[in-house]
Amino acid sequence: MALDRNFRISIRLACLPLLLAGGAVSAQPVSDGDRIEYIFKPGDTLYELGENYFRKPGDYRIVQRLNRIANPRKISIGKKVTIPFRLLKYRATQASLSAFRGQVSIAADGRQLTPARGLDIAEGSQIITRAGSFVTLSLEDGSRISMPSNSTVRITRLRHILLTDSVDYEFSVDNGRVRSKVTPFDRKADRYRVRTPVAVSAVRGTDYRVRVDDSSGTAFAETVEGQVDVAAGQDIASADAVSVPAGQGAAATASGDLLTASLLAEPAMVEPAKIQSDPELRFEFEPGDTAQGYRMLISSDAGFVDVLDEKNSSEPVMTLAAIPDGRYFGKASALASDGFEGLPATFSFKRVLSTINGTAGQGDFGFRFKWAGEGKGTRLYRFQLVAGDKSAVPMVDEAGLTADVLTLSDLPDGDYFWRVGVTQFTGDPDDPEPVEKWTEFEKLTVAG
Numbered sequence: 327m328a329l330d331r332n333f334r335i336s337i338r339l340a341c342l343p344l345l346l347a348g349g350a351v352s353a354q355p356v357s358d359g360d361r362i363e364y365i366f367k368p369g370d371t372l373y374e375l376g377e378n379y380f381r382k383p384g385d386y387r388i389v390q391r392l393n394r395i396a397n398p399r400k401i402s403i404g405k406k407v408t409i410p411f412r413l414l415k416y417r418a419t420q421a422s423l424s425a426f427r428g429q430v431s432i433a434a435d436g437r438q439l440t441p442a443r444g445l446d447i448a449e450g451s452q453i454i455t456r457a458g459s460f461v462t463l464s465l466e467d468g469s470r471i472s473m474p475s476n477s478t479v480r481i482t483r484l485r486h487i488l489l490t491d492s493v494d495y496e497f498s499v500d501n502g503r504v505r506s507k508v509t510p511f512d513r514k515a516d517r518y519r520v521r522t523p524v525a526v527s528a529v530r531g532t533d534y535r536v537r538v539d540d541s542s543g544t545a546f547a548e549t550v551e552g553q554v555d556v557a558a559g560q561d562i563a564s565a566d567a568v569s570v571p572a573g574q575g576a577a578a579t580a581s582g583d584l585l586t587a588s589l590l591a592e593p594a595m596v597e598p599a600k601i602q603s604d605p606e607l608r609f610e611f612e613p614g615d616t617a618q619g620y621r622m623l624i625s626s627d628a629g630f631v632d633v634l635d636e637k638n639s640s641e642p643v644m645t646l647a648a649i650p651d652g653r654y655f656g657k658a659s660a661l662a663s664d665g666f667e668g669l670p671a672t673f674s675f676k677r678v679l680s681t682i683n684g685t686a687g688q689g690d691f692g693f694r695f696k697w698a699g700e701g702k703g704t705r706l707y708r709f710q711l712v713a714g715d716k717s718a719v720p721m722v723d724e725a726g727l728t729a730d731v732l733t734l735s736d737l738p739d740g741d742y743f744w745r746v747g748v749t750q751f752t753g754d755p756d757d758p759e760p761v762e763k764w765t766e767f768e769k770l771t772v773a774g
Contacts (some may be wrong), residue, residue, distance in 0.1 A: 331501040341595035352615035360563070361408040362515045369513040371593070372590045378415075380708075385413045409489070416485040420461040422445040424470065428459025449484040454501070457578055460633040467493055468509040471623070474636050477502025482521070490515035499545075503537035507629070518726065520547075521561065525578030529558045532572075539665060548589055548667055549573065558584045575666040590668030592618060597631040598656065598673040602759055603680040605700075607646040609658065617660035620644060621667060625655045628674070651678050651702060651752070673753065680761045682707075686770055692735030693770065695744060701761075703752040711744045715769045743767040 357484035364375075365714040372395065376386030390398050393407040401407075423432075423445040426452065432439040434451040440763035447453070447463065453473060455461055461473045466486070475478055483496035492515035497504065499522050508518050510531030510710025519528045522535045522545035527536060538545050547556045549570045556576040557567035569585060570576045577585045586638040596610040611620050619640040624633045634654070635646050638661065653676055695709060709732050 331762055344390075358684065360411045362411060362414070362487070362492075364407050364409055364489065366401050366403055366405045368403055370401065370403075372401065380413050381415050381492060382413070388413060388696075392732045393395060394699065398482045403761070411487075411494065414490075416490045417488060419466045419484045419486050419493070420448050420675055421465055421471075421481065421484060422446060424462045424464045426459070426461045427632075428475075429456035430458075430461055432458050434614075434651065444554045447481065449481055451481045452478065453481075458635075460636075461606050462633070464631075465495060465547050469495070470507045470631065471497060472505045472630065474503060474505075474623075474633065479504055483519075486753065487515060487757050492516045493518070499536055499538055501538050501540060503535060505533075505535045505630075506692070507533050521560065523574075524580055524582075525556060526562045527554050527559050527570075527576075528562045535667065537667070544665065544666075546575060546665060547577075548575040550669060554739075556584070558582055564592065567774060574670060577665065586602070587662070587664055589666055589667055590617060590662050591613070591660050592619065592669050592671035595658060595673070598658070598671070599612050599675050601715045601761055602675055602677045603701075603763060605648055605679070605681060606675070607649065609646075609656065611642040611644070611658070611660075613642045613662060616662060617663040617668075618663045621661055622646065623657040624649070625657070626652070627751070630655065630657060648679070649677055653677070665672040669749075671719070678750065678761045679706075680748060680750045680763055682763050682765055684746045684765050686744060686768065686769070692733050693737060693772070694731065694733045695746070696731045697765075698730060699748060701748070701750045703750050705751075706749045708747045708749070709744070710746075711742055711770075712767075713740060713742055714745045737772045739772050742770040742772065744770055 349431055365635040372386040372390055376383040380386060382603040386398060389407060389409050395401060395508050423441060423443060426441050431442045432441055432447060432451060434448060436564040452609045453461055457475050459475055463471050478500040482498050483494050487493040487494055490513060494517045496519045499520060502739050506520060508529050508531050519526055519573045522536060525545040526542060527547045530550060532554060533550040535548045545572060547554055551571050551572050554570045555562060555567050556570050558578040566584065568576060568586060573589050575587050575589050594612040596612060597643040609622060620637055621634055621638050622644055623630060624635045624646060626634060633647060637644060639648050655674050657670045657672050659670045661666060678765050680700035680701035682697060684695060686693060686695050701715050707727040708725040709727060710720040712720050745765045748762045749760060
């Protein structure tokens with residue numbers, strides 16, 4: 327894989343085992359390098375902190391030793407101390423299943439949960455999406471994490487730390503991808519992290535994506551909004567960690583290299599907001615010099631919580647499966663040769679299925695033209711027949727037809743071109759504009 331290397335850092339990986347036993351998942355251990363900072367207030371002692379906020383009261387001695395405190399009963403007001411996260415008491419929080427589609431597997435405590443909107447999902451759960459499946463989780467602070475098809479994610483930490491009144495969220499992406507929309511944090515101790523087998527990323531409020539490449543094992547982090555800290559291995563506090571601002575990406579390879587690149591700009595599209603009336607959805611991109619392909623997401627909501635479909639294409643024209651009539655949102659991005667997905671272009675569009683096709687043949691009383699099509703609402707038809715050339719003024723122009731057949735008799739010998747159109751009124755009070763479609767001109771030759 328060729329990557330645009332702004333710099334290259336070689337480090338040794340500290341990959342953790344990712345084996346699952348019987349569907350059960352254990353929480354990711356936290357190293358002593360993961361610490362919070364606490365400022366002593368009037369009346370604080372290490373004894374009281376240990377009793378009220380440490381998982382084991384006697385662990386105050388660890389904090390005393392780490393911070394070289396001589397007397398744990400007499401500590402100056404305003405003194406800053408660091409405390410390992412692993413010592414702190416916490417309240418378990420839960421994620422809520424906001425939306426899902428397709429085949430979704432949720433394993434927790436060695437059992438399978440039946441997906442249902444609003445289902446509470448706890449720390450230690452594993453979520454798997456199959457092909458054509460999607461999941462969005464909402465967290466207690468309003469953050470969201472979305473999983474597209476063919477992804478496996480473990481929820482390794484969902485906690486509210488009592489001492490700092492802060493959140494501690496962590497997810498492990500074993501394969502596939504996730505998108506995190508993280509609510510900006512108010513407290514310094516708030517944490518949101520996404521781990522992969524070869525890298526870890528941390529944010530304090532942003533919109534970013536994480537993906538693990540199935541073939542190479544490379545982990546990609548792409549920042550859409552805000553800023554992300556990324557480190558190879560499992561220690562975000564590593565001296566080799568890099569900050570990845572909006573519009574940039576970082577990739578940690580299986581060999582231990584950490585690489586960065588600029589993300590491709592939002593792709594230019596041809597009429598993205600046009601009414602989608604064909605049987606399949608169809609989107610067209612203006613080809614770019616560097617784009618190797620395109621990715622499209624379709625959602626029923628602007629936040630892309632309820633994702634309906636996704637597709638990657640190497641061509642500038644993309645078709646997706648039919649969806650019911652309604653208003654939808656699309657998110658398109660360009661794919662680069664170095665493996666990074668570019669910045670997204672988000673747009674809304676209206677879906678109104680409206681098709682029309684026709685046939686012509688000679689009947690008992692002349693030439694018989696018949697048409698049919700799909701579409702909901704009131705449909706009025708218009709028939710046109712021109713002689714000799716398609717650009718000529720129609721010699722027959724019948725509008726407002728409700729029937730699906732028309733017979734013309736006594737046509738002189740010659741060449742004719744005909745077509746039929748439909749004007750479809752959907753009855754949408756928010757958008758009363760009808761949908762209009764025509765068939766292509768068809769040639770009809772009349773010979774005595």
